[in-house]
Amino acid sequence: MSKIFDDLFIFEMANSHQGSVEHGKDIIHEMGKIARKYNIKAAVKLQYRNLDTFIHPDYKGRKDVNHIPRFESTRLTYDQFTELVEAIRSEGMIAMSTPFDEDGVDWCMDQGLDIIKVASCSSLDWPLLEKIAATHKPVIISVGGKTISDIDKLYNYFTHKRCDFAFMHCIAEYPAPIERLQLDFIDKLRRRYPDNVIGYSGHEDPDDNVIPMMAIAKGAKILERHVGLPTETISLNAYSMNPDQADKWVKSALEAKEICKMKKETERYISQAEIDSLNSLMRGVYLKHDVKKGTELKREDVFFAMPNHDKQMTSGEFFEGVVASKDYKANEELHETKPVTxxxxxxxxxxxxxxxxxxxxxxxxxxxxxxxxxxxxxxxxxxxxxxxxxxxxxxxxxxxxxxxxxxxxxxxxxxxxxxxxxxxxxxxxxxxxxxxxxxxxxxxxxxxxxxxxxxxxxxxxxxxxxxxxxxxxxxxxxxxxxxxxxxxxxxxxxxxx
Structure with a gap:
């Protein structure tokens, strides 16, 4: 198991750093100051998605579909992301990214990123996971909204692929209510997967530093938070930290290593709000061309894109040989279910x-x-x-x-x-x-x-x-x-x- 995961602090760029390279560099510089002040192992995490293919062509430019306006307004090119990667490294920090599609994985490899992150909304996106596993890079997998059975499947898959990977407990609500943080679940993950590093990604109140201390006490060896830099024209959302809050967050986590102990485990709870949040980011299955009823579909007949609609087959559910139960038109969403055998x-x-x-x-x-x-x-x-x-x-x-x-x-x-x-x-x-x-x-x-x-x-x-x-x-x-x-x-x- 890679040592890169041990005692790792991850600064995730809030709201894709407003789509500005210079603003992104300013955030990176502020986080570099904190990393040097406390002599910690720190990473800055970007988000990669090829918007030319990630969004269904009929939905591009739509203002009424969740996430699409934000993604399109903060678009950066590969070369611009490369500038940010170089800035991260110049600050002595680890460069990593969350790719949401296969092109994003290729960008990670081309830039030689140190770690690849799997977002909770993508953690059952098997075509994407297959691409990530094939890189043999260290992988951190967020398991927000996932049942123990789902996490077991992920464990078995990445173990069979001989990948170095860690699990990240998180609650995929933004911001996450304190009563639903379920930090005891870290205990369960550590017992169930004793050879893997377990971390915690927080979306709670940025001023609440009791939570990261408790996560450390539970045995979390990775901590992650959204960070940003407010300006006269930029304000942060309710779950992102400014540099002063990030400084206190790191300080509290380091203190927690000396003063906290673990408690008993609890059962996994997944709220409907969390499920809805993740579903809105999942990729759905769409037809590349017209298909007649009774056709056995192959990978080349479909493409994966957001948004994912209610009862639509997701990218992680698709399998070759699924039979079309009706006539489909090109670009239409696929509504089929996997047979129980x-x-x-x-x-x-x-x-x-x-x-x-x-x-x-x-x-x-x-x-x-x-x-x-x-x-x-x-x-x-x-x-x-x-x-x-x-x-x-x-x-x-x-x-x-x-x-x-x-x-x-x-x-x-x-x-x-x-x-x-x-x-x-x-x-x-x-x-x-x-x-x-x-x-x-x-x-x-x-x-x-x-x-x-x-x-x-x-x-x-x-x-x-x-x-x-x-x-x-x-x-x-x-x-x-x-x-x-x-x-x-x-x-x-x-x-x-």
Whole structure:
């Protein structure tokens, strides 16, 4: 993992520095003074988007569509951005950018930027993420408005791509109300992804320096704020800092390293206002040319641009082979949905289970076999079933069983195998011969041959099963619907974990 993320302060240029190169340089100079005063590792972040293609041609010049007037009024050329990059480096700071489209990624590479940032609104934009991952640059990913399942997918994707990346907790409301900041979520991210740096991007009141201190206490190693420079003609918005506020922000964060401690975690909350804010910045899918109903669409048939309308397919949802359900005209928005298949369901389950294993700090190694046990079919897997991970099967056997939140494993017994469970993570209710038991982490339960048993979890569980040798067809289910099924009808092997 790259050390570039550790103890990093990011100054994001507020409102694209009004589209002025000289004003941008003035902001950079002020931030350079702060970086030198406190001897901190500091970065200045720009925003890249090619407005010639980023905005749908029918919406260019529109004043009634959110964000478009601001983007068009603050347009800078590649050469002008290059001037700003040189100014950042001349101040001894790290140059980075948030690209919102593929051309923006190319600009980052051409300018040799040190870090690429993924904005919350782009963090499920898979065509863009693929381009970013291919750069092999250090990546910071903002996860505002994203569920834990979404973040698990991002973790798995960038891990498989062998990228150095950090996650940035943020609340994508501008300004963000104090009651919705959820700083405890930093704790959850740190436990779930212990090998990755976690940061915090703040949009709260610029005068509130308690919040960055608390973020540091939670373990955030990156802090980010919007910064600007007010003048006689320029005023800052409600979530951007002037140089004096930025100075106090840095000072408070440095003090927090010595005086704060972590608290307990909380659950993730995503407000509708946050969702609406991100949706307004996402790219939608549009047709490049007329398309007839029933056509299987390929990548070359579509383009991605803002705005993204309600119920429109987003760039991150598009997949080759999606079938047009009606005739479409060129430049028309695509309204299709991704079909729910057993493969998609299985992939979603695997992401969730891997996330639980990360959070529980359970490492599988390279030698194991995994299967999804779905007693009533994959459609009902999240209600009935379990993920079974076989580690060893000799004269003795070791397995890890993962139970999703709200999932139960139906009554069954074994004639050959005797087994003992030890709960490693979460909560588990075990019923053995009609006797219920609530288990907590560390508890042990033995199940003898011939004993009917079942288990379930409210919030999710991972437990270890130690047993005698596992043999096929040694599970006898009480429900005749399950009992009459062939073994392979109720199991799916996982060949790509």
């Amino acid at each position: 057993d493969t998609n369901l299985a992939r979603s389950v695997i992401h969730d289970v891997k996330g639980m294993l990360y959070e529980a700090n359970i490492y599988l190694g390279d030698t194991f076999e995994a299967e999804l046990s779905h007693h009533y079919g994959m459609k009902h897997f999240r209600q009935f079933g379990a993920v079974i991970i076989s580690i060893v099967n000799r004269e003795y056997c070791k397995k890890l069983i993962a139970v999703l939140p709200g999932q139960q494993h139906p009554d069954h017994m074994h004639k050959v195998k005797e087994e003992t469970f030890q709960l490693l993570y979460g909560d588990l209710e075990v019923v053995v011969d009609g006797e219920e038991r609530e288990m907590k982490p560390g508890d042990i339960q033995t199940v003898l041959r011939g004993q009917m048993h079942s288990f379930s979890s409210r919030t999710g569980a991972v437990f270890e099963e130690i047993s005698t040798t596992h043999v096929k067809n040694d599970s006898y289910y009480e429900d005749p619907v399950i009992a009459k099924k062939d073994l392979m009808e109720r199991k799916t092997k996982v060949y790509k974990w």
